Amino acid sequence: MQFKAMILDNAEVSPGYWRMRMTAPPEILAAQPGQFAMVRVNPSIDPLIRRPFGVFDVGMHQPAYTGAAAQPYLEILYRVVGKGTAMLAALHETDLLDIIAPLGTGFDLGPAGEEKLIVGGGVGLAPLYLLAKELVQQSPVRLFAGGRTKDDVLCITEFERLGVECYTATEDGSLGECGFVTKVLEQRLDCTGNTGRIFACGPHGMLQAVAGIAAKRGVPCQVSLEGYMACGVGACLGCVCEGAGHSADTPDYRCVCSEGPVFEATELKWEVA
Amino acid sequence: MKPDMSVEIAGLKLRNPVMTASGTFGYGEEFSQYVNLETIGAFVTKGLSLKPRAGNPTPRIVETPGGMLNAIGLQNVGIEAFIQKKVPFLRTVNTPAIANFFGYTPEEYAELATRLDSIPEVAALEVNISCPNVKQGGIVFGTDPACAASVVKACRAATTKPLIVKLSPNVTDIVEMAQACEGEGADALSVINTLTGMAIDLERRRPVLANVTGGLSGPAIKPIALRMVWQVSKVVKVPVIGIGGIMSASDALEFMLAGATAVQVGTASFVNPGAAQEIAEGMEQWLLDHGVGDVTSLIGALQA
Numbered sequence: 035m036q037f038k039a040m041i042l043d044n045a046e047v048s049p050g051y052w053r054m055r056m057t058a059p060p061e062i063l064a065a066q067p068g069q070f071a072m073v074r075v076n077p078s079i080d081p082l083i084r085r086p087f088g089v090f091d092v093g094m095h096q097p098a099y100t101g102a103a104a105q106p107y108l109e110i111l112y113r114v115v116g117k118g119t120a121m122l123a124a125l126h127e128t129d130l131l132d133i134i135a136p137l138g139t140g141f142d143l144g145p146a147g148e149e150k151l152i153v154g155g156g157v158g159l160a161p162l163y164l165l166a167k168e169l170v171q172q173s174p175v176r177l178f179a180g181g182r183t184k185d186d187v188l189c190i191t192e193f194e195r196l197g198v199e200c201y202t203a204t205e206d207g208s209l210g211e212c213g214f215v216t217k218v219l220e221q222r223l224d225c226t227g228n229t230g231r232i233f234a235c236g237p238h239g240m241l242q243a244v245a246g247i248a249a250k251r252g253v254p255c256q257v258s259l260e261g262y263m264a265c266g267v268g269a270c271l272g273c274v275c276e277g278a279g280h281s282a283d284t285p286d287y288r289c290v291c292s293e294g295p296v297f298e299a300t301e302l303k304w305e306v307a
Numbered sequence: 308m309k310p311d312m313s314v315e316i317a318g319l320k321l322r323n324p325v326m327t328a329s330g331t332f333g334y335g336e337e338f339s340q341y342v343n344l345e346t347i348g349a350f351v352t353k354g355l356s357l358k359p360r361a362g363n364p365t366p367r368i369v370e371t372p373g374g375m376l377n378a379i380g381l382q383n384v385g386i387e388a389f390i391q392k393k394v395p396f397l398r399t400v401n402t403p404a405i406a407n408f409f410g411y412t413p414e415e416y417a418e419l420a421t422r423l424d425s426i427p428e429v430a431a432l433e434v435n436i437s438c439p440n441v442k443q444g445g446i447v448f449g450t451d452p453a454c455a456a457s458v459v460k461a462c463r464a465a466t467t468k469p470l471i472v473k474l475s476p477n478v479t480d481i482v483e484m485a486q487a488c489e490g491e492g493a494d495a496l497s498v499i500n501t502l503t504g505m506a507i508d509l510e511r512r513r514p515v516l517a518n519v520t521g522g523l524s525g526p527a528i529k530p531i532a533l534r535m536v537w538q539v540s541k542v543v544k545v546p547v548i549g550i551g552g553i554m555s556a557s558d559a560l561e562f563m564l565a566g567a568t569a570v571q572v573g574t575a576s577f578v579n580p581g582a583a584q585e586i587a588e589g590m591e592q593w594l595l596d597h598g599v600g601d602v603t604s605l606i607g608a609l610q611a
Contacts, residue, residue: 150486
């Protein structure tokens with residue numbers, strides 16, 4: 035669905051990381067965790083192409099005025115990495131954006147009652163909040179959030195408010211465990227005897243490590259990928275990733291935007307570590 | 308009174324001059340949620356080959372100022388899967404579907420033309436002799452007039468459907484290419500495909516695209532495309548389909564003044580999936596506002 039959104043809030047929540055809330059049609063409330071939005075930063079031709087962002091949250095926005103009706107909202111969490119995101123960060127309340135959302139294939143929540151292990155690296159937490167929000171309705175949920183420094187570990191308070199048990203790790207030791215978040219994940223899997231279901235989003239190196247851990251321990255695992263994409267609807271074929279059976283002779287490319295961004299880790303090809 | 312928006316390309320009647328360009332609109336179905344396909348003149352499929360093609364490694368696309376580079380590598384499902392999986396959708400839409408295709412030898416082009424000729428849902432054929440992103444075939448045929456002529460000749464003998472040839476701008480003299488194709492029986496010419504370009508990642512000292520070079524599209528190329536449409540349409544008798552950076556109704560109308568009988572909207576559909584429909588509606592509104600009763604009166608009406 036394509037719509038004009040009005041920005042309700044756009045704030046830097048950690049150095050370089052921003053969270054934006056905008057209005058959306060009621061259909062946005064049906065967005066599945068793991069789906070994404072294609073955002074046109076401005077109506078000019080520079081930047082030309084839309085930017086994809088995971089759906090961080092959807093819900094009903096209650097204006098501060100007494101008597102004002104609540105309206106549906108869409109939230110994204112983004113990191114300023116280039117021209118497009120820098121322009122987004124410069125926008126204010128009441129500015130308008132052109133959005134296509136929700137797009138893509140989201141997470142499969144799995145059976146109720148089973149322990150859910152959410153693993154996020156940096157801005158990779160973006161599509162995992164809505165996931166946690168839905169998972170806590172049916173299962174015990176643990177979050178493993180990693181980053182280079184404490185500034186790269188985002189929105190932990192929000193996850194805790196949902197009742198999620200949060201574990202953190204930073205490469206410089208400025209928050210939580212010192213090292214990679216995968217170490218903390220493995221400690222938990224050691225405790226539970228490799229039960230549960232993993233959901234991961236973050237840098238490619240982290241996803242590869244998580245997929246490796248899941249494969250070795252026989253734990254089901256879904257990953258959410260990023261891709262350079264122009265259209266978001268499966269037409270440009272710019273964002274493809276390699277399926278498990280991919281080789282030069284038997285090519286197996288999957289569209290991140292339409293077949294993903296969420297894939298079973300076993301469906302994809304991972305470089306041997 | 309509503310202006311007459313219909314145009315004709317080699318006997319193929321279009322309700323209006325706006326088509327979607329090959330490689331930017333999938334096989335039609337991908338965009339059906341965003342565009343009422345029955346509001347546009349025609350749509351062109353992703354380039355088809357005899358065998359499925361996997362395409363290039365990633366990164367395949369990168370944005371550039373006012374445009375984008377792509378090196379998809381003609382990933383497509385192949386003619387068999389096209390017939391089995393994509394043609395049934397074409398049957399449900401009352402808008403002509405044009406099949407874009409490419410081969411590696413003139414014989415392969417002819418075989419594809421023969422097979423496409425037998426599909427009733429395919430209204431016309433667009434021969435791609437201009438893809439800059441594959442090693443053999445494609446561009447090789449598109450940069451040498453004799454090679455281009457041999458491909459067009461082979462296709463012409465294989466089909467009675469309207470035969471459109473999509474030209475590459477990556478040549479010294481596009482007029483010479485156009486004349487070579489017209490001489491062998493092309494019914495129309497699509498002008499232009501993407502321009503070869505590249506982007507560099509300074510910090511990594513590497514090309515951004517895995518394929519090193521890619522095809523530049525988007526508004527950045529519009530002035531070049533306009534110039535080439537103008538040059539070609541002055542010397543050929545067959546209709547020219549203008550392509551290159553069309554983002555708005557006024558862009559499309561400029562191409563018609565330059566000599567185009569119809570236009571194709573490409574990169575704009577990525578930015579705004581409803582672009583083709585909005586452009587068709589905007590053109591009609593412009594004609595209405597300017598008291599122009601028939602869109603064909605604008606073709607080549609440039610006062611130069």
